[in-house]
Amino acid sequence: MRQKLFALPLSLRLTIWLIVGFWLIIAIFPLLWLVVMSFKLPIDAFDANPFKVILGPITSQTVGGFSLITLVLVLMTLYGLLQLFARREFYFARFQVGLGLQIIFYLGLLALAMLSFPLANFISQSLSNLLGDNNFLTKPIFGLTGQHYHAVWFENGFYKQFLNTMMVTLGVVSISLTIGTLAAYALARSNSSWAFWILLVALVFRAMPHSTLVTGYLPPFIEWGLYGKRIAVIIVLVAINQPFTIWMLRSFFMNIPASLDEAALVDGCNRLQAFRQVIMPIMWPGVITTGLFSFMLAYNDYLVSALLLDGESRTMVPAIMSYFNRETTLTDQLEAIAAAASITFPIFLLVLFFQKQIVSGLTQGAVKG
Amino acid sequence: MIKARTFFFFVAPSLLMMLVFIAGPLVSVLIQSFQQTQNVFETVEQQKCDPFGCKTTTVTRPIFDEEGKAITQTKWVGWENYRVVLNLAGVRAALASPEGKLKSLLAIDFWGALRFTLTFTLVTLPLVLLVGLILALSVNSLNEGLRGGVIFVTLLPFIITPVIGALAIRWLFVGDGIVTAGLEHLLKQDIAFFAQGWTIELLMLFYRVWHVAPFAFVIFYAALQTVEGEKLEAAKVDGASRWQTLRYVILPHLMPLMVFVSLIHLMDSYRVFDEIVGFNAQAFRQSLQWLTFDFLTPDDAGNRSIGRASATAMLTMIGIFFLLIPLLRNTWQERQR
Numbered sequence: 001m002r003q004k005l006f007a008l009p010l011s012l013r014l015t016i017w018l019i020v021g022f023w024l025i026i027a028i029f030p031l032l033w034l035v036v037m038s039f040k041l042p043i044d045a046f047d048a049n050p051f052k053v054i055l056g057p058i059t060s061q062t063v064g065g066f067s068l069i070t071l072v073l074v075l076m077t078l079y080g081l082l083q084l085f086a087r088r089e090f091y092f093a094r095f096q097v098g099l100g101l102q103i104i105f106y107l108g109l110l111a112l113a114m115l116s117f118p119l120a121n122f123i124s125q126s127l128s129n130l131l132g133d134n135n136f137l138t139k140p141i142f143g144l145t146g147q148h149y150h151a152v153w154f155e156n157g158f159y160k161q162f163l164n165t166m167m168v169t170l171g172v173v174s175i176s177l178t179i180g181t182l183a184a185y186a187l188a189r190s191n192s193s194w195a196f197w198i199l200l201v202a203l204v205f206r207a208m209p210h211s212t213l214v215t216g217y218l219p220p221f222i223e224w225g226l227y228g229k230r231i232a233v234i235i236v237l238v239a240i241n242q243p244f245t246i247w248m249l250r251s252f253f254m255n256i257p258a259s260l261d262e263a264a265l266v267d268g269c270n271r272l273q274a275f276r277q278v279i280m281p282i283m284w285p286g287v288i289t290t291g292l293f294s295f296m297l298a299y300n301d302y303l304v305s306a307l308l309l310d311g312e313s314r315t316m317v318p319a320i321m322s323y324f325n326r327e328t329t330l331t332d333q334l335e336a337i338a339a340a341a342s343i344t345f346p347i348f349l350l351v352l353f354f355q356k357q358i359v360s361g362l363t364q365g366a367v368k369g
Numbered sequence: 370m371i372k373a374r375t376f377f378f379f380v381a382p383s384l385l386m387m388l389v390f391i392a393g394p395l396v397s398v399l400i401q402s403f404q405q406t407q408n409v410f411e412t413v414e415q416q417k418c419d420p421f422g423c424k425t426t427t428v429t430r431p432i433f434d435e436e437g438k439a440i441t442q443t444k445w446v447g448w449e450n451y452r453v454v455l456n457l458a459g460v461r462a463a464l465a466s467p468e469g470k471l472k473s474l475l476a477i478d479f480w481g482a483l484r485f486t487l488t489f490t491l492v493t494l495p496l497v498l499l500v501g502l503i504l505a506l507s508v509n510s511l512n513e514g515l516r517g518g519v520i521f522v523t524l525l526p527f528i529i530t531p532v533i534g535a536l537a538i539r540w541l542f543v544g545d546g547i548v549t550a551g552l553e554h555l556l557k558q559d560i561a562f563f564a565q566g567w568t569i570e571l572l573m574l575f576y577r578v579w580h581v582a583p584f585a586f587v588i589f590y591a592a593l594q595t596v597e598g599e600k601l602e603a604a605k606v607d608g609a610s611r612w613q614t615l616r617y618v619i620l621p622h623l624m625p626l627m628v629f630v631s632l633i634h635l636m637d638s639y640r641v642f643d644e645i646v647g648f649n650a651q652a653f654r655q656s657l658q659w660l661t662f663d664f665l666t667p668d669d670a671g672n673r674s675i676g677r678a679s680a681t682a683m684l685t686m687i688g689i690f691f692l693l694i695p696l697l698r699n700t701w702q703e704r705q706r
Contacts, residue, residue: 210640302531336536359520
C-alpha cells in the first residue's frame with residue numbers, strides 16, 4: 001500500500017539519486033582526501049593533478065605500494081567484513097551469541113582486516129613471479145608510505161598526546177555519567193518547582209560560551225597551581241557537560257515507568273537501592289548514548305584544552321595546531337595531515353559501532369523536548 | 370514521587386559542579402571585567418659611568434619577590450576595559466570620517482567580530498534547515514537497504530572534531546590545494562582562497578553548513594518516520610498534489626522540530642570559534658568568542674589580558690540572553706501545560 005502511495009515518477013527518482021549522491025561526495029570527500037594525502041610523499045600529495053595524488057607515481061617508485069591485484073583483494077575483503085559487521089546483530093540474535101563470543105567476533109574481524117594487507121601483497125608477489133615483473137596487474141601503482149604516521153607517532157611523540165586525550169576523555173565520561181545519572185533520575189521523578197528551575201538554569205548554562213567560563217577559571221587555576229594539570233580540564237569539561245548530560249539522561253529516565261521504582265520501594269528497597277538495582281540495569285542504552293556524547297565533547301574540545309593545558313599534558317587536538325606555528329615545510333604539513341587522520345580514525349570507529357545510539361541520542365533530545 | 374530530601378541528595382553533586390564551575394566563573398568574570406592586573410613597577414636611579422663622566426638615569430622596572438615572580442597588583446578600573454574593547458573613540462572617529470564609515474568601524478576588532486558572528490549565525494541558519502530538509506526528504510524516499518549506509522556517511526561530518534573538519538576543508542583550498550588547482554585549471558586564472566577575507570568567510574560558512582546539516586537531517590528524518598500514513602492517504606484521496614502534501618501535511622508536522630533545530634543552531638553558531646582556528650582566519654575574520662580566547666592567550670611577554678577578556682566575555686553574553694529568550698519561553702509554556 002505504502003509502495004503504491006509513494007510511487008515516484010522517474011524524473012523525481014533521478015533527482016533524488018543525484019541529490020543524495022552529490023551530498024555523499026561532499027560529505028566524505030574532504031576526509032577521504034585527507035587519508036589519501038597522508039600516505040604519499042610530499043611531491044605526490046601536493047600535486048595539482050588529482051590522479052597523481054591518488055596514484056602517487058613517485059611514492060610508488062621510491063617507496064613502493066600496492067599493485068592493482070593487492071588493492072582489489074584488500075577492498076573486497078574489507079567490503080565483505082563490513083557486510084558481516086553490518087549484520088552482526090542479526091547473527092548474534094540468531095545464534096544467541098554471548099558477550100565473550102561477540103568480543104571474539106570483533107577481534108576476529110579486526111585481525112582479518114589487518115591480515116588482508118600482507119596476504120593480498122603476498123598473492124600479488126607470487127603472481128608477479130609467475131607473470132614476470134612488468135605487467136599492469138602486479139606492478140605497484142598505488143604508492144603508499146607510512147613514514148608520516150611513523151614520524152608523528154614515534155618521532156614527535158604523538159602517543160603522549162594520545163594518552164593525555166584518553167585520560168581526559170575517560171575521566172570526563174565516567175564522572176559525568178556518575179553524577180549525571182543520579183541528578184537526572186531525581187529530576188525525572190520529581191515535578192516540584194525545584195526540579196523545573198534546575199532544568200531551566202541548566203538550559204541557560206548550556207548556552208554559555210566556553211571562553212567566558214575559562215576566563216573565570218584561569219586566574220584562580222594559575223594561583224592554585226592547577227594550570228597545566230589534566231584533572232583541571234577534566235573537572236571543567238565535566239561541569240560544562242553537566243547541563244547537556246542531565247537533560248539527555250532525564251529524557252531516557254522519563255521513558256522508564258515510575259511504577260517500577262514504586263514496586264521496588266514497596267518491596268523494601270530505599271531510593272538508592274531501587275535506583276541501583278532496578279532502574280540502572282534497564283538504563284544502559286541511555287547511559288551508553290549519553291556517554292558517547294560526553295566522550296565526543298571531551299575528545300573534540302579545542303578551546304578549553306588549549307587554554308588550560310601546556311607542554312607535557314597537552315591533548316591531541318591542540319597539539320595538531322602546533323604543526324602550523326613553526327616554519328612549515330611540506331613534510332611538516334603532511335605530518336599534520338597524518339596526525340589529523342589519526343585523530344579522525346577513532347571517531348570513524350565510533351560511528352561504525354554506535355550509529356544507532358548516536359541517532360537515538362540526537363532524536364531523543366528533540367522529540368522529548 | 371520522590372521525597373524532597375532524597376531529591377536533593379541525588380541532585381547535590383551535579384548541582385554543586387554547575388554552581389562552582391559555571392555560576393562561579395560567571396560571577397568572577399563580571400568582577401574581573403572591572404579590574405586590571407598589572408606588574409608593580411618601581412623607579413630607580415641608575416648611575417652609569419664611562420670615561421667621560423657619570424650620568425644618572427631613571428629606569429622603571431617590575432619588582433620581583435623572593436621567588437623571582439613579578440609582583441602584581443589588581444586595580445579597580447571601572448569601565449576602562451569596556452572602553453578599550455569597544456574603542457568608543459575609534460567608533461566616533463569612524464562615524465565622523467567622511468567616507469568608508471562602515472569600513473573603518475568594522476576595522477575595530479570588536480565591531481568586526483560582532484559583524485562576523487551575526488552574519489555567520491544568520492546566514493548559516495536557513496542553509497542548515499534547507500539542506501537538512503532536502504536530505505531528509507530524499508533519503509526518506511530511498512530504498513530501505515541503502516538508508517543505513519547513507520546515514521553512516523552523513524553522520525561523519527557532524528561527529529568529526531570541528532577543528533579537524535575545518536582543516537580537512539582548508540587543505541582542499543589552501544595554496545594549490547586540489548579544488549583550487551581544479552578551479553584554476555577551469556577558469557584559467559590564479560585563485561588564492563586565503564589572501565582575502567570574504568573567500569575565507571565563504572569557506573567558513575560552507576564548513577558550518579557541512580558540519581551541522583547532518584544534525585538537522587537526523588532530526589527531520591526521524592520525524593518523517595512518524596508522519597501518520599492515514600493523513601497522507603487522506604491528502605491523496607482529496608487530490609492533493611505531491612507539493613501540496615509536502616506543504617500542508619509534512620511541513621506542519623516538522624514545524625516544532627524546525628524551531629528546535631533553529632534554537633540549538635543559533636546558540637551554537639553564535640559561539641563560533643573552531644572555524645577561526647581551523648581556517649587560521651584570525652588575520653581577516655574574528656568572532657566574539659575568538660576575541661576572548663585571544664586575550665586569554667599569553668602574549669610574547671607571557672601576560673594575559675584577563676580584564677579585557679572578561680569585558681569581551683560579558684559583552685558576548687548580552688547576545689546569548691537575546692538568543693535564550695525564545696527557548697526559555699518555550700520551556701516555560703510547556704511547564705504551564
